Amino acid sequence: SSELTQDPAVSVALGQTVRITCQGDSLRSYLATWFQQKPGQAPVVVIYGKNNRPSGIPDRFSGSTSGNTASLTITGAQAEDEADYYCNSRDSSGNHLLFGGGTKLTVL
Amino acid sequence: QVQLQQWGAGLLKPSETLSLTCAVYGGSFSGYYWSWIRQPPGKGLEWIGEINHRGGTNNNPSLKSRVTISVDTSNNQFSLKLSSVTAADTAVYYCARGLEKETFHYQYYYMDVWGKGTTVTVSS
Numbered sequence: 001s002s003e004l005t006q007d008p009a010v011s012v013a014l015g016q017t018v019r020i021t022c023q024g025d026s027l028r029s030y031l032a033t034w035f036q037q038k039p040g041q042a043p044v045v046v047i048y049g050k051n052n053r054p055s056g057i058p059d060r061f062s063g064s065t066s067g068n069t070a071s072l073t074i075t076g077a078q079a080e081d082e083a084d085y086y087c088n089s090r091d092s093s094g095n096h097l098l099f100g101g102g103t104k105l106t107v108l
Numbered sequence: 109q110v111q112l113q114q115w116g117a118g119l120l121k122p123s124e125t126l127s128l129t130c131a132v133y134g135g136s137f138s139g140y141y142w143s144w145i146r147q148p149p150g151k152g153l154e155w156i157g158e159i160n161h162r163g164g165t166n167n168n169p170s171l172k173s174r175v176t177i178s179v180d181t182s183n184n185q186f187s188l189k190l191s192s193v194t195a196a197d198t199a200v201y202y203c204a205r206g207l208e209k210e211t212f213h214y215q216y217y218y219m220d221v222w223g224k225g226t227t228v229t230v231s232s
Contacts, residue, residue: 031215102153
């Protein structure tokens with residue numbers, strides 16, 4: 001398969017935990033990267049590899065993978081976490097890159 | 109700290125060729141993949157293609173033969189040309205640095221540094 005599938009929209013109450021998922025056959029071969037994108041800004045990596053966070057990303061962001069599904073978990077969501085989130089990986093051939101369709105996270 | 113600075117024409121007519129360049133400052137050019145990604149208004153991210161420092165390229169099959177990505181290692185720059193543009197090519201175009209890691213148990217790829225984006229509009 002050459003697709004990564006995400007739910008279009010997810011909401012979470014302030015301070016609660018939310019999981020954003022990404023499904024695709026390529027995730028059995030390559031771990032996903034998760035990007036956060038706010039309006040008018042370039043995407044920013046929040047999780048890469050086996051649950052690695054770049055410097056400056058709060059530890060409430062975490063990642064995991066099971067089978068063909070990658071998950072981004074935000075534990076104790078904050079208002080500033082409201083954004084679009086995209087997953088990304090190589091495809092199964094290793095020659096191309098895939099993006100999920102994106103998940104719009106609303107913090108209530 | 110590595111920075112990517114990108115530039116190029118922002119307004120094109122249908123059938124023209126889009127041309128963008130991305131310069132790499134503050135870091136090595138070798139050992140990385142250098143990608144172009146675009147985002148149409150109100151839509152998601154789409155990978156266009158990539159090049160490594162040796163000039164090896166991979167492109168999105170959906171864009172077929174319209175894409176040319178080249179590298180100028182002497183100036184730490186890489187470029188995108190997209191031919192025969194239409195209104196569907198209207199988007200914010202980003203350049204990004206990619207890194208691939210492989211261990212015994214898993215492998216992953218991530219793009220850790222991005223340009224600020226260039227808005228390209230195709231209109232007659």
